[in-house]
Amino acid sequence: MQLRIFYLLFICTIFSCKKEERYEKITKDNSFISAKAIPDSHFLGDQKCKECHQKEFKDWQGSDHDKAMQIADSKSVLAHFNGEKFTSQGITSHFFKKDGGFFVNTEGPDGKNHDYRIVYTFGVRPLQQYIVKFPDGHYQCLRTAWDVVKKKWFDLYPDFKVVHSEWLHWSRGGLNWNNMCSDCHSTNVRENYDEQTTSYNTKYALINVSCEACHGPGKQHVDDVKKFGDKYKSSGTMHMTVGMAPKELVDQCARCHMRREQFSSNFNFAGTLLDHYFPQLIEEPIYHSDGQILDEDYVYGSFVQSKMYQNNVACNNCHNSHSLKLRFEGNALCLQCHLPEKFNTPKHHFHEENTEGAKCVNCHMPGKYYMGNDFRRDHSFRIPRPDLSLKYGTPNACSGCHKDKTDEWAWAEFKNLFGQVDSTHFSDKLVPGILGEHNGAVGLSELINDKKQSDFVRASAVKALSHYEAKVLIDKFISYLNDESALVRGTALDVLGEINTTDYNNYLLPLLNDNKRTVRIKAFYSLGGLPETQVPEKYKTNYQKVKREFYDYLKTNSDFVGGQARRAKYYLKQGNLQKGIEGYEKALQIDNINNNVRLDLANLYYSNQEFKKSEEAYKMVILQEPKYGPAYYSLGLLYAELERTDEAIDQMQKANRLMPENIRVYYNLGLLYDKIQESSKAEKTLINGLKIDSNNESLLYALAFHYYKMGEIEKAKNILMKLVQLYPNNAQYKSFLQSLN
Structure with a gap:
């Protein structure tokens, strides 16, 4: 009997001493913030909030x-x-x-x-x-x-x-x-x-x-209210509270109102936005090249482009934070800040009063339908620019509303009513860069260095600058690693991380101690080619911490194609070709028609001498996208490697029809014709390529060598003289020319 009582008391003791699942306030270890999940028991539910609010x-x-x-x-x-x-x-x-x-x-x-x-x-x-x-x-x-x-x-x-x-x-x-x-x-x-x-x-x-979901778990807040009553003071456990700075509030809302990539394993309200997510920047086809909405961007990416954001307007200035409804209807919403006698008049908008054309939002917040019937307005609050529409094909509110009119009409009316554009919008410099125009890099550099622009715009300009030869601009990208904006630093790492070299590791290593998780993880990925044994002693502790963050990030995104592709690229940086292949194979298991992934995988099979798998992958790309030229080109290279010359020529011809501007196709097709002694076709193909790029080094040398083989020495000498003039430091060209004299 006594033994039974002891046993029951022992059981009761076990259950009574069971510790409650606790959520301790997140602490910082230097710049590192825990991504520990919050127990569900700390979320008390809306009915509890209702008692006081x-x-x-x-x-x-x-x-x-x-x-x-x-x-x-x-x-x-x-x-x-x-x-x-x-x-x-x-x-x-x-x-x-x-x-x-x-x-x-x-x-x-x-x-x-x-x-x-x-x-x-x-x-x-x-x-x-x-x-x-x-x-x-x-x-x-x-x-x-x-x-x-x-x-x-x-x-x-x-x-x-x-x-x-x-x-x-x-x-x-x-x-x-x-x-x-x-x-x-x-x-x-x-x-x-x-x-x-x-x-x-x-x-x-x-x-x-x-x-x-917005204010954070309520348990500590409720416990404090019960404990201190009228003497309650905020313990800092609640979020998105009254008095929060406007830009901080926008960042808090942004978590769910932006297109983004997740970097932390759990969102636990610790740190800031960039400790958990990194936003989609201005890129086609998500945005038009001037930053206007194209695909779904979920508002944040548009709003942070605006002068409203720059001037500390926040979401709750227009929207009721709890009902989400607009605070006022019609122009009254905008007239909270903008003088009615200046802006709510036909002298400003040149439309009849109380018409659709007189509404501020229809000129400054045009929208699009997403998901069939969900109309969403562009929150970049911009002045319509028909001139940019004429230059770059971007939309404008004028011809967007007057659908029977052209952009030429809209620009003429704009000048008639308002005169010439009297200010520079960031898109004037961003658009040429995104489109890769010849002098676009200059405007992008100016935009990046303009600290009056939002971090989002500056980071988008960094991304666009990568369209130009990154290795030529390497000093610029390295300098951006020290920028005060975490968005700019992170984007610069995105660019440098795709350059497969360890030459810049000394610039990357300090970012393992960055105060934003997203930047640290991007830095770790960029350092992928650095063997762990070669990490300098002073960085080893941070390296190990960020390594854990990086692998958590990979796990968090392992059900996405992009997550598996990122893992594959990381292993390839380490020289592990087999792991890289496995990563891309897993990505294709998630999305079997993603041909960007399949093309990369086919190239890896090729590098690994798995030629049959490579051929099958290229053919599958062609089957799914019969007008995609790079697949024919790559398959042609594979056949050339396997000495299947006739098949290689067939694929290169198809690639040439689909990509008539691609110089490498002319070069390789010319060499293939030369190989089967189709000399006239070889000559014609190389010359056609030079019509597109008259100074192309590879084409010029291939044509010179072709003439040399055919015994047309004078033609060969003329081309070699041009090569020597263009590339005076190349001893091979000088030696070749001298041998012909």
């Missing part, structure tokens, strides 16, 4: 954040599931109810129709999507969505044919909730992807974008 709760209730994701039931499902059928791109989806649930019968990943139960709703206006549970923890968003306004089913991408085996099919990666959506539609998300089994065990604290 009733007005804010009332505003938030029913908002897009509140309804970001819900369990599918009779209240949350807005669409009709009464036997409706919807057909798009040859696929018919049938929506119905069964056993108290909502179902769709539609095409699955095997190309056959199946019944799928709707488990969650996603969003609330102007469209609602529906989520299906798949095996291994995968949750998929249907491509067919519900138009809340028109009350009908519609295809999110009606003009885009997708085959069931493609990554973009609704049942695969492109519409996977776990990695494409969850981080921003729920609170305290942990993706929990297992690369070995390609399965998910995704968890969240709260299903929607709750109060604590």
Whole structure:
């Protein structure tokens, strides 16, 4: 009996002494911030917030954040599931109810129709999507969505044919909730992807974008309020609070309102934006070359281009932070800051009052429809520039609204009403650089050095500068590593990281101690070619810390093609060709029609002398993209290496038709003709290449050697004299010329 009592007391002691899962305030170790996840128990839920913050709760209730994701039931499902059928791109989806649930019968990943139960709703206006549970923890968003306004089913991408085996099919990666959506539609998300089994065990604290999604876990705050009562003072555990600096607030919102890459394994509110994410910069085809929206950019990347942002306007100046609604309707919103007598008058906008043309947003915030019916405005707040439209083909609000008019008309009207453009917009310098114009690098350098521009614009200019010969501009990129902007430093590392050399390691090593995680990780990747044993002693401690951050980053992105490709490139920097191949093979398992990856993989097979695999990969690219010239060119080189000359010539001819400006095609095709003694074709091909680039060194030498072989010595000498003139330090050309005299 005594033994039994002792046993029971022992059991009780074990359970009573069980420690509560704790979330300690994140501490900094020098510049390193932990990415430790926050226990779900520290998120108390919206009803707890409501007890003290009733007005804010009332505003938030029913908002897009509140309804970001819900369990599918009779209240949350807005669409009709009464036997409706919807057909798009040859696929018919049938929506119905069964056993108290909502179902769709539609095409699955095997190309056959199946019944799928709707488990969650996603969003609330102007469209609602529906989520299906798949095996291994995968949750998929249907491509067919519900138009809340028109009350009908519609295809999110009606003009885009997708085959069931493609990554973009609704049942695969492109519409996977776990990695494409969850981080921003729920609170305290942990993706929990297992690369070995390609399965998910995704968890969240709260299903929607709750109060604590923005303000952080409430447990410490509530405990402090209970403990101190009227004497409560903020302990700094809450985020996005009243009095936050405007730019800091924008960065806090940006986490979910920007197109970005994730770098931390968990978002835990520690540090700043660049400790967790790195934004998509201004690049085509995400943005037009002048920075206007093209693909979805989720607002942040547009807004930080604006003078509004530069002048400390923040999201909450226009939007109610909790309801997300505009603070005022119509021009009254803009007239909070802009004088009505100056701007809200036909003398400024030259349109009749109370018309669409008189609305500020229609000239300064034109928009586009995304996901079929979701109209989103460009938040860069720019003056329409029809002159840039004429130069570069970028859009402008004038001809965008007056669709029966041309850009020439718009520019003439602009000059008539406003005169010439009287100020320089950053796009005047950015566009020529992004388009790779001859003198574009000059404007980009000026833009990067202009500290009055936003960091986002300056970093975009650094990225665009990489379109020019990076090795020629290497000193510039190295200097940007010391820039005060982490965005600029990180972008410079992106450029230097793609140059396969260890020559600049001494400039890269100090960035292992950068105060932003994204920059440190980019620096580690750039140092990939440096053997760990050769890391200088003073950097070894930081090197090991960042190494852990880097591998966490790779794991975090291992379910993305880009993540696997980055891993492959890192191993290739280390000289591990086999690991590089494995990385690209895994990337293709994620997206089997990604031909950028397949082409890189084919080249690696070639380097590894796996010629059969290389040939098959090139042929698959051609099968999927029959007008993609580089695939024919690469396959031609492979056949030339294998002495399959006739087949090599056939592929080079096809490449030449598809890429008539590519000099290397002329060069290699000329050599192949020469090899089979088709001398006239060889000569003609090399000459045609020189018509495009008359001073091309490789073509000139190949033609000189061709004439030498054919006994046309004078022609050979004339070309060699030109080569000696162009390249006076090349002793080979001088020696060749002297041998012909």
